[in-house]
Amino acid sequence: MxxxxxxxxIHADNVSRHYKMGDALIRxxxxxxxxxxxxxxLALLGSSGSGKSTLLNLLAGLDRPxxxxxxxxxxxxxxxxxxxxxRYRSLTVGMVFQAFNLLPRMTLEENVELPLRLAEVERADRxxxxxxxxxxxHLEKRLAHRPSELSGGEQQRAALARALVNRPTILLADEPTxxxxxxxGEEIMLLLKNFNQSMGMTIVMVTHERPLAERFAHRIATVxxxxxxxxxxxxxxxxxx
Amino acid sequence: xxIGDLTELAVRNLREAILRNSLTTLGVAVGVAxxxxxxxxxxxxxxxxxxxxxxSGLFNAIFVASRYNTGDYExxxxxxxxxxxxxxxxxxxxxxxxxxxxxxxxxxxxxEIRFMTEVRYNDKPYPTMVAGMPDSARxxxxxxxxxxxxxxxxxxDETILQIEFAKELSEQPSSLxxxxxxxxxxxxxxxxxxxxxxxxxxxxxxxSVVPHEKKLRIVGIISTEPEGGFGAFxxxxxxxxLTVAETLSATQVSDLRDVLNGSSKTSSxxxxxxxxxxxxxxxxxxxxxxxxxxTTFSLLDTTRNLRLFFTxxxxxxxxxxxxALAVATLGIVNTLVMAIxxxxxxxxxxxxxxxxxxxxxxxxxxxxxxxxxxxxxxxVALGWxxxxxxxxxTNIYLSRQNLPAVNISAVPxxxxxxxxxxxxxxxLAAGLYPASRAAxxxxxxxxxxx
Numbered sequence: 001m002x003x004x005x006x007x008x009x010i011h012a013d014n015v016s017r018h019y020k021m022g023d024a025l026i027r028x029x030x031x032x033x034x035x036x037x038x039x040x041x042l043a044l045l046g047s048s049g050s051g052k053s054t055l056l057n058l059l060a061g062l063d064r065p066x067x068x069x070x071x072x073x074x075x076x077x078x079x080x081x082x083x084x085x086x087r088y089r090s091l092t093v094g095m096v097f098q099a100f101n102l103l104p105r106m107t108l109e110e111n112v113e114l115p116l117r118l119a120e121v122e123r124a125d126r127x128x129x130x131x132x133x134x135x136x137x138h139l140e141k142r143l144a145h146r147p148s149e150l151s152g153g154e155q156q157r158a159a160l161a162r163a164l165v166n167r168p169t170i171l172l173a174d175e176p177t178x179x180x181x182x183x184x185g186e187e188i189m190l191l192l193k194n195f196n197q198s199m200g201m202t203i204v205m206v207t208h209e210r211p212l213a214e215r216f217a218h219r220i221a222t223v224x225x226x227x228x229x230x231x232x233x234x235x236x237x238x239x240x241x
Numbered sequence: 242x243x244i245g246d247l248t249e250l251a252v253r254n255l256r257e258a259i260l261r262n263s264l265t266t267l268g269v270a271v272g273v274a275x276x277x278x279x280x281x282x283x284x285x286x287x288x289x290x291x292x293x294x295x296x297s298g299l300f301n302a303i304f305v306a307s308r309y310n311t312g313d314y315e316x317x318x319x320x321x322x323x324x325x326x327x328x329x330x331x332x333x334x335x336x337x338x339x340x341x342x343x344x345x346x347x348x349x350x351x352x353e354i355r356f357m358t359e360v361r362y363n364d365k366p367y368p369t370m371v372a373g374m375p376d377s378a379r380x381x382x383x384x385x386x387x388x389x390x391x392x393x394x395x396x397x398d399e400t401i402l403q404i405e406f407a408k409e410l411s412e413q414p415s416s417l418x419x420x421x422x423x424x425x426x427x428x429x430x431x432x433x434x435x436x437x438x439x440x441x442x443x444x445x446x447x448x449s450v451v452p453h454e455k456k457l458r459i460v461g462i463i464s465t466e467p468e469g470g471f472g473a474f475x476x477x478x479x480x481x482x483l484t485v486a487e488t489l490s491a492t493q494v495s496d497l498r499d500v501l502n503g504s505s506k507t508s509s510x511x512x513x514x515x516x517x518x519x520x521x522x523x524x525x526x527x528x529x530x531x532x533x534x535x536t537t538f539s540l541l542d543t544t545r546n547l548r549l550f551f552t553x554x555x556x557x558x559x560x561x562x563x564x565a566l567a568v569a570t571l572g573i574v575n576t577l578v579m580a581i582x583x584x585x586x587x588x589x590x591x592x593x594x595x596x597x598x599x600x601x602x603x604x605x606x607x608x609x610x611x612x613x614x615x616x617x618x619x620x621v622a623l624g625w626x627x628x629x630x631x632x633x634x635t636n637i638y639l640s641r642q643n644l645p646a647v648n649i650s651a652v653p654x655x656x657x658x659x660x661x662x663x664x665x666x667x668x669l670a671a672g673l674y675p676a677s678r679a680a681x682x683x684x685x686x687x688x689x690x691x
Contacts, residue, residue: 062593063685082598090595101590101688105257117246162594163559 001126006197008071009034009170009202010059015068017054017226028054030066030226039200040170041193043207043217050227052206059204060172072170090119094163098175101160102147102157108134109143112162119166130182133161134163137191160191171195171236177212189216242600252606258580265569265576266616271666272566274627275300279562280555281628282659285650287551295641303515304538305341307333322382331534332509341515344529346522351375352510355477361412361423361454369406371424372432372477373486377516386645389461395484400424401461406478417459423567425454429492450492457481464645466507482580487618566664571673573609577675580608581682588679589687598680607668613668617661625652626658 017029029051032205036042046052057063058070061077062128070077080088094115102111112130121129134140137157147155156176164172173192177185193216195201207213213220221230242250244612255262268364308330331337334486352374359366376395378384384391384401393398410422410512427450463480493511517526528535588601628650636646 060593062688086592086595086597089593095593097593097688101586101593103255103587103590115590115594117242117250118591118600120243123245140520165597230399 007038008035009038009040010034010204011069011071012055012059013069013071014066014071015055015058015065016050017058017063018066027051027226029058031068032223032226032228033068034221034228034231036202036204037167039196041196041203041205041218043205043213043220044223045207045210045213045220046223047208048221051102052208054226055223056204057175060095061088071145072240090115091166092168093170093172094166094168096156096159096171096173096176098178100147100159100179100214101151102155102158104147106145107146108139108150108158111147111158112179115162121166123232129165130161133165134158136164136195137161148200151184152180153187156180156184157191160188160195170199170202170204173203176186176207177207177209181214185212192216242596242603243253247335247600247603247607248611249560250604251611254604254608255314255611258576258583259396261576261579262612265572266619268569268572269566269612269616269664269668270623272563272569272621274615274623275565276559276562276663277621277624277656278627278659279558279649279651280633280656281650283551283558284653284656285628285632287548287555287653289647289649290547290551292338298393300520300540301517302522302539302673303517303530304529305333305513305515305522305535306511306538307331308534308536322546332685333442333511333513333535333573336457337535338513339531340533343511344526345525346518348516348572349474351483352453352487353514354483354491354493356426356493358479359493359576360410360479362420363658366425367406367409369479370477371426371479371481371491373482374401374480375514375516384463387461387463388415389459391461392482396684397482398457398483398508399454399460400457401458401463401480403405403478403480404462404464406460409468414462414636417597418462419459421456421458424454424481424614425586426453427451427491427492428453429496431489434516435587436438439553453489459628470556482680495621498573501569503646505522517549518682535597540574550601570667573612573668573671574675576603576612577609577672578678581675585682588682592684593688601682602676602680605679606672607670607675609668613665616668620664621652621657621660625650625657628652 012032013032015029015032015034019028020028025067032055044052044055054063058065058077065078068078072088075088077085077088102108103114106114111131112133113126116126116129130143131140134143134180136158139157141153142150142154142158147158150158156179160176168174171192176192177188177221181186190211192203192205196203205213205217210220214234218234220234222229222232338350338352341347352373354391356371357368358371359368360456361367372394379391387401389401392401402414402417404414407417422665430447430451431448470638513529515526517523527539530537591601591604632648632650635649639646
């Protein structure tokens with residue numbers, strides 16, 4: 001059951017994503033049903049190639065399921081056209097990646113401003129929104145720096161600021177600590193936990209590190225060979241059930 | 242995305258691969274330059290030809306002759322314009338001249354006075370043709386580019402020589418300016434009808450021819466004849482003020498014709514030239530003169546044919562000029578396709594952050610458009626320079642041939658703006674395929690791209 005108290009944020013219903021590779025059919029995601037509650041922190045746990053990132057891409061509207069439905073705010077992503085999906089990615093979800101994916105030619109300010117440009121936010125409002133997002137990740141003094149001038153942890157914090165700047169209700173994180181040392185990874189996880197708790201943001205995080213998932217997530221959905229193997233719910237005191 | 246953001250991002254992207262994009266833009270610039278240079282020569286030559294023809298005074302002029310006359314005018318008139326047979330023919334005399342001068346939109350009416358003469362210079366005789374020039378020739382550009390100056394007044398005893406004639410008089414034609422020559426001509430003196438005193442202006446009863454001389458100062462030398470002998474009986478090589486020419490009463494062909502006709506009681510003109518305010522008013526004035534009983538001829542149709550000729554020439558030059566631009570478009574396609582490969586991951590990030598396919602397409606279009614704009618502006622400047630270079634080279638050659646300088650290239654505003662717009666349009670067309678390809682990239686695959 002979803003952990004959140006205010007209903008379902010995302011509901012995946014018998015979702016499949018199959019690829020054809022020559023004659024072989026690859027079942028990257030196979031008949032997965034999963035609900036994520038509003039304000040919940042869910043970890044998608046699985047080994048490399050298990051299909052967890054593919055499932056996250058489907059939830060992000062970056063990819064379309066070959067079968068099933070993903071319902072967010074009453075709308076099925078599978079039925080949206082490309083423009084509607086782009087609006088969904090722009091305003092409803094924020095994404096962070098293992099490789100940070102900051103644009104190296106842009107300063108931190110410009111990187112964080114990019115989603116605002118795409119969402120056609122008025123130029124006059126942007127500076128304040130960028131500063132606010134960077135304050136959340138304690139990088140407000142690094143506005144003019146380029147990603148290459150930042151550490152890995154700072155880059156991931158900047159990516160988090162970029163994901164937050166359009167004030168989405170859902171944050172999707174694909175191995176956000178995968179490229180970081182454990183101390184820096186801890187910093188990022190604390191930030192995610194903070195967003196989840198203080199802003200009530202729904203978070204779905206892909207990881208292959210079970211301890212991390214167990215420590216920070218409300219529930220852990222384990223994926224293997226494209227299938228959802230189990231959903232482990234954690235009690236409020238941290239014990240799993 | 243808003244247009245301002247789009248342009249900003251496009252310019253930023255272009256700056257990032259500055260060398261490659263500069264070379265591509267240079268390719269566009271060279272293409273546009275070739276187009277502009279070709280068309281500037283076409284336009285320049287058209288302007289040059291039109292100006293020369295306008296300076297000749299033929300296109301705002303109507304040539305009027307009496308229907309009594311036989312010869313070139315009537316033959317042309319029958320071919321081109323059926324005479325108005327309902328109006329009786331009448332002599333082209335002084336009263337007709339003033340009547341025509343009173344018509345609306347007529348600037349001036351003057352007779353064509355040309356006569357054979359003998360010029361004496363350094364005691365040597367030089368037979369030639371003399372023409373009277375109206376004072377309006379001072380300002381209508383007919384004598385532009387001449388050495389020396391125009392007549393100081395309409396009654397000045399001064400002359401302007403045509404360069405070839407001047408060369409006959411002196412090996413250094415320019416040294417003739419300020420020197421005097423003597424005009425020997427046959428003055429017409431009318432015989433009295435019945436033993437009375439001879440009168441200058443009434444040849445009705447016949448006339449006698451008396452040799453006379455007139456001393457004139459050379460004030461200018463012109464390389465071409467301002468009024469190219471249209472409807473006349475030979476090219477003139479010595480020009481004098483029309484008022485002076487009229488007072489000379491030199492014998493002309495029309496005098497013989499009047500005597501032979503025997504019907505004219507007063508002196509008549511062989512022809513009159515009517516200057517109209519604008520070439521567009523020529524047809525109305527021409528019709529009015531015809532209704533007065535005269536034969537007319539103008540060269541408007543020739544102007545139309547000239548425009549058609551130069552339009553075809555411009556079209557051909559434009560096609561050849563566009564070939565270089567066509568090659569440049571391939572450069573744009575190549576550059577943008579390379580940019581897609583390099584920025585594949587970036588496109589994925591854009592899409593993950595909410596970019597629509599249309600945003601990506603517009604971004605690549607904007608980059609192509611900026612290359613077109615910058616290349617277009619640079620190309621127009623380069624084309625203008627090429628045109629000026631060709632003009633300079635031509636003028637160096639002309640000056641070695643002792644010919645006056647000409648301007649054979651022109652980049653009017655419509656050509657400059659049109660070339661820039663064309664460059665942008667061609668660049669956008671070149672960006673069509675890359676933009677579409679970028680827009681349809683799968684974001685998941687693009688994000689995986691290393």
